[in-house]
Amino acid sequence: MITIRYFASLREQLGKEQERIEPAGAMTALDAWKSANDGRMPPDNVLVAINQSYASLDAAVNAGDEVAFFPPVTGG
Amino acid sequence: MITIRYFASLREQLGKEQERIEPAGAMTALDAWKSANDGRMPPDNVLVAINQSYASLDAAVNAGDEVAFFPPVTGG
Amino acid sequence: MKNVIIRESAYDPWLLLGKFQHARFGDSAEYGATAVFTGTMRDFNEGDTVRAMTLEHYPGMTEAQLQRLIDEAKSRWEVIDCFIAHRVGQINPAETIVITAAWSAHRNAAFEACRYLIEELKHSAPFWKKERLADDSERWVTQNTAG
């Protein structure tokens, strides 16, 4: 399984915080997003982390990975 | 009277901390130094303050002024 | 004491800094320069009065990302150590949000590292601010100020 997490305004907009999907062959982060969101594209400014490190939408995700999607950060 | 003060290594080298001289007509800070130090020149890197504000050696000093001479500062 | 602290409750930034410095350095005289930045919640943003704020973060990644920034600062400048503290949860105006600090033998490295930490934190640490305005409406902050 792949764990998908959403944060902040993205979590609120999607109305979900976390879900799990079955990996379908060789998947990218974008594939994981689309698989979990009816094939729609993520927002243009979405940030991606795989296993809590920044990654790009075309980075590979594998079974057991945690993939997170979130808007631009605003800490500090 | 003009009060002359010396600080730090200059104070130690000269063996004096403070003295008073009679103003002799129109005097500069350099004149005051020479008057108090047997006509010798001050060190090249000497700093000058008149009434506790930085000044140049050719700035005018008047009766009642406090003129200070000291080496480059090393605080902080 | 850890180099990265995520706090859910209000703290006095100066007490926390003193505590870290004492724990980390004791009476050691190896550092000569310390540079510190603290960010405090203002009651005003983008023309509106802000009553309170909620700071969301990504537990686990936050700590890892802040530690990466410290490691990077140490590799770029001659700093002995760094410290970052960040509030999360409910925050009121005048409370401290963030501290970044760097200890070095010389002041340039301390200033550069401290500034790097806060700039990079704002750019890359997974925190998100949601403001509560005077009429109790809420809004997500969408971007950080340039400085």
Added chain:
Amino acid sequence: MKNVIIRESAYDPWLLLGKFQHARFGDSAEYGATAVFTGTMRDFNEGDTVRAMTLEHYPGMTEAQLQRLIDEAKSRWEVIDCFIAHRVGQINPAETIVITAAWSAHRNAAFEACRYLIEELKHSAPFWKKERLADDSERWVTQNTAG
């Protein structure tokens, strides 16, 4: 509380900063950024072990000159207030020599003003350091490091 403090005894820089900030700002949320520098006495300089230091100053001119630096910083950057503390007299390694701090709405002004204060202090404030070495010999420090 004064913006310029000359101290003859050791102090905890973080307690002093907290005290100033509390006295000056209370619970006001007008500042969002604070930048602080502290300089600490090291036990090493120019290749030699330093056991202690005596800091001489020019009473009266020192306070006036530091106040001029604060006034200048406030005119150059959008800072709300600044604070400078400096030790004089006998100082031991690991004791704090100097604090410069600036409070502003935004971080760039706070950093710039804080840095300006310490650089200009080293350049123009009438303090002089005399070091006592391991063999109890003494020497005047003749110039400040570039940073």
